[in-house]
Amino acid sequence: MQNNVPITRLGKFFGDRDFELEIGMGQEWLIGDMNYTCVLYRIDKNKIKTDDVYGEVIEDGVKFLPPVEFNAQITVAAPENKMIGTTRMDQFEPGNITISVYLKTLQDLDVDIDFGDYIGYYDSENFVRYYTVVNDGRVISDTKHTYKGFKPFYRTIIAAPVGPNEFRGL
Amino acid sequence: MALPKSHPVKPTLPLTYPKTLLPRREQIKDMITKDGTYLPKSLLHADLDKGFLQFVKEKFNIVSEGKKIPVVDIIITTQNWSQFVETWDFQNIDKNIEPPFLTIIRSPEVKYGNNPAVMYNIPNRRMYYYMEVPTWDGNRVGADIYKIPQPVPADFKYTVAIVCNRMREVNTLNQRVLETFASRQAYQVINGHYIPIINDGFTDESVLDLEKRKYYIQKYDFTMMGFLIDENDFEVSPAISRTFQVYEVDQRSKKGKQKKNQPVQLESIVYSYPNSATTNEYFFEYTCNLNFESTTNVTDYSVYINDNYYGDNVTLIQVNNGDMVKIDIVAGTTTQIPEIVFSQRLI
Numbered sequence: 001m002q003n004n005v006p007i008t009r010l011g012k013f014f015g016d017r018d019f020e021l022e023i024g025m026g027q028e029w030l031i032g033d034m035n036y037t038c039v040l041y042r043i044d045k046n047k048i049k050t051d052d053v054y055g056e057v058i059e060d061g062v063k064f065l066p067p068v069e070f071n072a073q074i075t076v077a078a079p080e081n082k083m084i085g086t087t088r089m090d091q092f093e094p095g096n097i098t099i100s101v102y103l104k105t106l107q108d109l110d111v112d113i114d115f116g117d118y119i120g121y122y123d124s125e126n127f128v129r130y131y132t133v134v135n136d137g138r139v140i141s142d143t144k145h146t147y148k149g150f151k152p153f154y155r156t157i158i159a160a161p162v163g164p165n166e167f168r169g170l
Numbered sequence: 171m172a173l174p175k176s177h178p179v180k181p182t183l184p185l186t187y188p189k190t191l192l193p194r195r196e197q198i199k200d201m202i203t204k205d206g207t208y209l210p211k212s213l214l215h216a217d218l219d220k221g222f223l224q225f226v227k228e229k230f231n232i233v234s235e236g237k238k239i240p241v242v243d244i245i246i247t248t249q250n251w252s253q254f255v256e257t258w259d260f261q262n263i264d265k266n267i268e269p270p271f272l273t274i275i276r277s278p279e280v281k282y283g284n285n286p287a288v289m290y291n292i293p294n295r296r297m298y299y300y301m302e303v304p305t306w307d308g309n310r311v312g313a314d315i316y317k318i319p320q321p322v323p324a325d326f327k328y329t330v331a332i333v334c335n336r337m338r339e340v341n342t343l344n345q346r347v348l349e350t351f352a353s354r355q356a357y358q359v360i361n362g363h364y365i366p367i368i369n370d371g372f373t374d375e376s377v378l379d380l381e382k383r384k385y386y387i388q389k390y391d392f393t394m395m396g397f398l399i400d401e402n403d404f405e406v407s408p409a410i411s412r413t414f415q416v417y418e419v420d421q422r423s424k425k426g427k428q429k430k431n432q433p434v435q436l437e438s439i440v441y442s443y444p445n446s447a448t449t450n451e452y453f454f455e456y457t458c459n460l461n462f463e464s465t466t467n468v469t470d471y472s473v474y475i476n477d478n479y480y481g482d483n484v485t486l487i488q489v490n491n492g493d494m495v496k497i498d499i500v501a502g503t504t505t506q507i508p509e510i511v512f513s514q515r516l517i
Contacts, residue, residue, distance in 0.1 A: 086275075087273050
């Protein structure tokens with residue numbers, strides 16, 4: 001059984017109730033006002049169809065758990081116009097998506113985001129771009145991810161765009 | 171219920187389909203024009219590039235997940251629209267070419283070739299005899315002489331790159347390349363010429379950054395040891411079909427060199443006056459001129475022809491046939507016998 005140790009730092013002027021209040025107000029702003037939403041496609045690691053040797057997914061072999069919509073702060077990087085290696089083939093590669101999500105949001109939804117999970121973000125009503133998680137932001141011990149040094153309160157997840165030959169959603 | 175026929179089901183399904191539309195028309199055109207002339211076909215940069223593209227499509231025809239891995243059907247140039255046109259059928263919604271695919275890169279520089287079979291041994295690209303082709307113009311048999319310059323060897327460097335997301339696709343191409351080049355070289359027939367291709371090795375440029383889209387890029391380097399022949403340099407000239415020999419003769423009568431008659435020099439005429447004689451005469455039976463030559467112990471002399479006075483001390487006496495020439499002298503003071511010498515010249 002995991003031991004729970006109360007956090008008493010900043011105790012003279014800040015505590016759990018203040019923390020929850022601040023997080024609640026933040027969620028109210030992010031969810032109520034901003035309402036940036038993503039769809040999380042968690043890989044079903046038991047059902048996914050992969051190659052026996054390399055573990056690479058075969059065509060349309062990605063199996064995922066029921067998609068979960070969640071709110072987060074979204075930043076999409078600018079696309080890069082570059083060649084694919086030195087093949088002289090031009091491409092306008094979409095930028096990565098950076099997702100900052102409250103830990104409480106994930107707790108409320110009872111989901112976790114892992115490496116390799118896919119995230120869909122609707123650019124417009126009829127176009128969704130899919131990303132694969134390349135940094136699940138699991139390590140949140142840095143001060144930046146804490147509320148003024150009190151406790152971590154969000155994760156920063158970075159996902160790279162994927163093509164339809166890897167994942168095409170529903 | 172009908173019984174199944176003997177071969178109701180295709181044992182295999184073709185994964186690559188026969189050519190249709192414009193590619194099929196080009197294929198038929200190539201069939202028609204193939205072996206159209208006795209001369210070898212041109213082999214220039216574009217022909218060799220097209221031949222290498224064909225080589226890649228035939229030899230590195232890879233199927234993955236039930237789909238043929240597409241080959242970008244052009245040598246990528248500076249014009250982006252051509253790349254777009256050739257890849258539109260395997261682009262994604264962002265108009266980016268979607269892995270897996272194969273692409274061919276040619277080094278723009280083409281250096282003088284190292285193929286020893288086509289190294290020059292005729293300087294200055296002189297034309298040399300290629301073949302003699304018989305001709306028939308309806309009346310007589312002739313021949314045409316075909317001359318072509320010696321081909322120029324040229325090495326073309328190509329890189330075949332596979333861009334994909336799966337190790338299996340990398341493995342398949344690697345297997346194909348190693349099998350094709352098990353003896354280091356392979357051949358491609360381009361416009362009827364066998365062109366060797368050598369595998370120079372390969373490199374890996376896979377993008378494996380943590381926070382980027384990951385894909386494999388493997389590049390195989392090849393050298394096509396080609397040569398250049400330009401049909402505009404070929405020369406066809408008619409050979410000698412019939413020989414007609416004519417001897418031209420000078421029909422004018424040839425005149426020999428006219429002989430020049432040498433005058434017969436007669437002996438000199440000497441009028442001699444021995445025994446104190448002062449007159450002497452001589453009868454001529456021919457016509458001639460007497461030219462005075464010299465005198466001996468004679469002071470003066472007078473000439474009479476047929477007793478007619480002719481002159482004194484004359485140097486030239488014209489004598490006709492039958493003339494009697496008499497010369498009287500005045501002798502000198504010496505004791506020598508007086509003499510007058512004339513030379514004769516026949517007229």
